[in-house]
Amino acid sequence: MAKELLKGNVAIAEAALRAGLEAYFGYPITPQTELLEHLSKRMIQLNRVFLQAESEVASINMVYGAASAGVRTMTSSSSPGISLMQEGFSYIAASDVPCVVVDIMRGGPGLGNIQPSQGDYFQVTRSAGHGDYHPIVLAPASVQEAIDFTVLAFDLADKYRHLVMIAADGQIGQMMEPAELPPMRPIRTERPEWALTGAKGREKNIVTSLFMQPEEEEAFNQKIQARLKIIRKNEQRWYEYLTEDADLLVIGFGTAGRIAYSAVEAAREKGLKVGLLRPQTLWPFPEDRLSELADRIRGCLVVEMNAGQMIDDVRLAISGQVPVNFYGRMGGMIPMPDDILTAIEETLTRLYSAAGLPI
Amino acid sequence: MLATLNAPISENSLQVVYEYPESLSPVVTHYCPGCTHGIAHRLLAEALDELGLREKTILVAPVGCSVFAYQYFETDGCEAAHGRAPAMATGLKRVQPDKTVVTYQGDGDLVSIGAAEILHAAARGENITTIFINNAIYGMTGGQMAPTTLPGQKTTSSPFGRNTTMTGNPIRMSELLANMDGSAYIVRRSLHDVKNIRKAKKAIITALKVQMAGLGFSMVELLSSCPTNWSIQPEKALEWIEDNMVPYFPLGDYKVRDEVNGL
Structure with missing residues (x-):
């Protein structure tokens, strides 16, 4: 494929759908809105799911639902919206369902402004919701990297059944650069065996983050930590x-x-x-x-x-x-x-x- | 008498009139004695059985007393964040429109913390079905004031009785959601006696049929009892529904789109 002049937000959106994005849920916020706008057109053209939610809280929980059904799903936002999504991140992380979240970071704290910032580093690497876990966090420095990391994000999410975030500052989202998009991948037709697709001819599947017995909850935490250890060993990139x-x-x-x-x-x-x-x-x-x-x-x-x-x-x-x-x-x-x-x-x-x- | 009981019975003369629904898991629930969640669960399970939906249903449980609902149904299930069941259900349904997606939510979950999610699901005409358990109290956390707690009702967080000048008034959710153009079927029923329980089941079947026909959002509100947190005997609790809740939350059909009558 040839290089094109692409805006970061649009490039991420197009790369995501080429990586097999089946369902996008989002809410407008500067400086990431072009991402949502691009998908509002392209996803409908491709007969895939696009929905503008009533809030970031709803977006991430819609993503949680779609991810539980075993499809490639994503949302995107910017710093204040990411704060609202933290509850959902935690539930997703505690349910072993894969999904991708894009944070086009802006100045803060509070409403802050719409200029580029990296003020969410702690939020995305440390406190992306309550409890003991880390998302995988990819940080592109160019439009090309934003494209490449978007494709990578979906693969890592599926590989580890884990939440993957792309943390790019507003500059990456808003900047135009020559970059090459990946070829269109076919949509997966098979769903993972754990997905909520209806208990036809099999035992029922459950997606939950609730473990009332502390022994059970500790064992689940140990499972998350064991996975994080493998990710820590395999996925350091620089x-x-x-x-x-x-x-x-x-x-x-x-x-x-x-x-x-x-x-x-x-x-x-x-x-x-x-x-x-x-x-x-x-x-x-x-x-x-x-x-x-x-x-x-x-x-x-x-x-x-x-x-x-x-x-x-x-x-x-x-x-x-x-x-x-x-x-x-x-x-x-x-x-x-x-x-x-x-x-x-x-x-x-x-x-x-x-x-x-x-x- | 004994002779009659011990008489050999031919298998052909036996007819099953009552059995465990296939959609209900054969497990002991955690619900308190006298709680009507058990009845609501059974009605939903029977409805799923009768419509042959068990194998294509995904149940979204809320946060609240029915947080473990997914353990009690033999369907795929999940546990949403507090109030977010309609959003999670939206995600599940949009990517597989051929499945039946049901949220089961209490009054704290649906009317308070999840008010935005249910309102917008209804406004979008999200093709899901909601079973809304209204027992006028927060059960799981131990009996605090709910958005549907009646004026003057004593709870652990309104110990002098709900003072509406301070807390505002209870929200009638069926009436509110019926105003959404995306709603296809919104009704309120009660679980306080056999007659009303039968009506409730009929409504749940209709609501599921609405979803199967792709008509839009459907919800059955069920007035329910909470003897433990109301601090009254189970039998008295049923009377309390009839005497206090029904006058404030009138039973009836709040939205029945024309196409629903043909189902």
Whole structure:
């Protein structure tokens, strides 16, 4: 397929239906609305299910129903809407039904604004609803990655019977770039054996998140944790650039990671030994690779479009081996490459002088 | 007398007049003595049997006393978040319109926390059937005031009796949902005596037929008793429905679209 000029939101929507999306439920919210609008046309044209729900609360519970029937289903929203969906995420996670949720993050807290932000990092990786679990979280940094991760999201959801989220900031959703869409996959005709399709010629199937006996609930939690352990082992993904001889590792995801790439290039032009690690999965966080890199770098600079959230995961992975510095913008502000370059220079200066090395 | 009982009976002369519905799971329920959930469950199971729907039905249980309803029916089933049964049912039904999707919800679930979901399901004419158990109280959490608690009714969260100037008035949901153009069949029945129980079953059968015919949203509201949380004997509780609930929540057909009469 040839490259086309595509807007992130539209690209995600089109990639989802090509990946075999059978049912979409959603509610309008800026900056993700084009995603819903695109599917409102395309899903109907393809004779698939599209429904604009009365709220995000209803959307996610409709997704829960469709997922329980064993079809590929999805919803999308932006930060305040994602907050409303948290109840549903938790029930879905506790019922072993697969589905995909797209969060096109905007400035917050509260109603905030409609500019790009990465303020939902904690929300999507840690607290996507009550209870003990993590969704799988994919973080694209370009329209092409948004497309690729959308297809991947459905495959991972089915593979692990797990909730998969795509966490992209509003910049990825709103930006247009040349990108290539995947070929149209046929819709699956078979339903999983656990799906609620009517108890014809078999025992009844149940989808529930209720385990009244604490022993049973603990056993179920152990099952979730065992699955998460496998996901943590198999699914850590990241992009790496010029890390081989780097003294300083810049770490950023999504748009912040992409801008950090430009800053790293500029730093290299100045002869500074700087590399980039851009996590593509926020959960599981690429902790194994980061831990390896920590053995040979002098320090880290974490760049985020928030007050410093992913930095917690960086610190956990690095485990005190090297100093961790932070540069962030909040409230829908986007960092400039020059500002990150300045932070790189300051961090390197501090690291070299602490080691008694010439700058 | 004994001789008659011990006389050999030819199998041909036996006729089954009452048996365990195939759609009802042969298990002991957790419901309190005298609770009418058991009757409502049986009526729904009988209706599913009579219409041959068991193997294509998906039951959506609520949060509340009937949270375990999916354990009591021999159909596929699931357990929705509090109030969200109509949304979950919408997802289930939209992706497999040939299946029968039934939500079973109490008054706290349907009228309070799930008011938006049921209203919009009805407005969309979602082709699902809702069995709405109205017993004017929160049962599972131990007898707090519900959106259908009667004025003056004492509950654990309205210990001096429901004061409507402070809490507002009970909501009559059948009347409200009948106003939605998407509703095809909305009726209120009661489970307080045999005559009314028979009418309730007939209504449940009609509601399921409405769904089978694809006519839109159908709901049967059932006035029910909660002797435990009303703190009265089961028999008195049935009288209480008739004396107190029926006057406030009049029985009747609130929406019967023309096509329904032909079913």
